Amino acid sequence: MIGNTNTLELLVLLILVIFGIAEIVAGRLQQTKRTFSDWLQEAGGFAVLMGVIKPLIFLAVLGLGNLIVPDWHNRFSQTSFWILFPVFLLVDDVFQYGYHRLAHEHDFFWRLHRPHHQAEEMGFFVSYRNAGLYYVLMPNIWWTGIMTFLGGGLAVTVGLILKQLVIIGSHSTVKWDKPLYTIPFLSPIMTVVERIIVTPAFHYAHHGKSKRDGISDPNGNYGNMFSIWDQLFNTAVFTRKFPTDLGLINDPKEHWSATYFYPLVKSDNPESELSGGYKKVSTSVFEPAAVEVKKGEKYLWCRCGKSKNQPFCDGSHHGTKYKPLLFEAKKDGVIKLCNCKLTNTAPYCDNSHRKPAS
Numbered sequence: 001m002i003g004n005t006n007t008l009e010l011l012v013l014l015i016l017v018i019f020g021i022a023e024i025v026a027g028r029l030q031q032t033k034r035t036f037s038d039w040l041q042e043a044g045g046f047a048v049l050m051g052v053i054k055p056l057i058f059l060a061v062l063g064l065g066n067l068i069v070p071d072w073h074n075r076f077s078q079t080s081f082w083i084l085f086p087v088f089l090l091v092d093d094v095f096q097y098g099y100h101r102l103a104h105e106h107d108f109f110w111r112l113h114r115p116h117h118q119a120e121e122m123g124f125f126v127s128y129r130n131a132g133l134y135y136v137l138m139p140n141i142w143w144t145g146i147m148t149f150l151g152g153g154l155a156v157t158v159g160l161i162l163k164q165l166v167i168i169g170s171h172s173t174v175k176w177d178k179p180l181y182t183i184p185f186l187s188p189i190m191t192v193v194e195r196i197i198v199t200p201a202f203h204y205a206h207h208g209k210s211k212r213d214g215i216s217d218p219n220g221n222y223g224n225m226f227s228i229w230d231q232l233f234n235t236a237v238f239t240r241k242f243p244t245d246l247g248l249i250n251d252p253k254e255h256w257s258a259t260y261f262y263p264l265v266k267s268d269n270p271e272s273e274l275s276g277g278y279k280k281v282s283t284s285v286f287e288p289a290a291v292e293v294k295k296g297e298k299y300l301w302c303r304c305g306k307s308k309n310q311p312f313c314d315g316s317h318h319g320t321k322y323k324p325l326l327f328e329a330k331k332d333g334v335i336k337l338c339n340c341k342l343t344n345t346a347p348y349c350d351n352s353h354r355k356p357a358s
């Protein structure tokens, strides 16, 4: 079982090396503005995941499995690869879709996943940039161990290699899909491809800073290998453009020790979500906000009621189920935007704040 993980780690490393070389050949890596801290979080995160967290999870599954259900060890070793392979891959990917979405909609899990979205540029290593605890709790790593315990080692190895190709490819600056969109006869084929697997364009939209660019949706496109879950659960946004403004709107930078070891290590910056006493508080007020807008400009109205820049979104909705509302000003002038968040005509005030609570 551990032998399988070693083979897997070496193959994943090989994929990283291939994408790393491709980024160097394309001249992208030479232009990187990554700091030492960024490299440490990405390369260090990969090393600890592969060298410590995954082997320990595999050992834990092996130990618990042999203790609780010893008869199930290698139970499916004679089952056809063509049954085990799709079962492993689909269950693995739907687990990861759910976990990734939870990490955007639940405050504690968002703090573990936030370092991934602090990356202001993409790259082959970015997918490994999360807090260590994020990986320890990741259900599909446990699922990988369980399938291996049950005798599906080959399905796991092949499945994860394909999955890492898609995931590392969707984070890489190589953007393998971009030239294919420009070839007319490939365009319908790419329509099918992007509705099955996660392409770089699909995933870059998830890393864009704000919907205001007309490309990004940081609260959509949660898929990892397959985009089918986003389509099934209504979180898919298809685009063939690539956002240039990546990262978080509101990002007090933290020391890498806090981003990796949270909640064991906390940030000493009180503005940081990773600091000890940090709390998102309601900033919505009774009266609407009169704001000056320009015709044709796009604005993001805060729906969660926690922005420090009311009535506009400042990214504080991350870690909640709320998403900001994008709207375009129809004319120049002053408009009244809802600040109580009770309006039925969002983002505009409809005087709901005057109605007695029912």
Ligand code: FES
Pocket: 301, 302, 303, 304, 305, 306, 307, 312, 313, 314, 315, 316, 317, 318, 322, 323, 324, 325
């Ligand atoms: S801060 Fe973005 S919706 Fe409230």
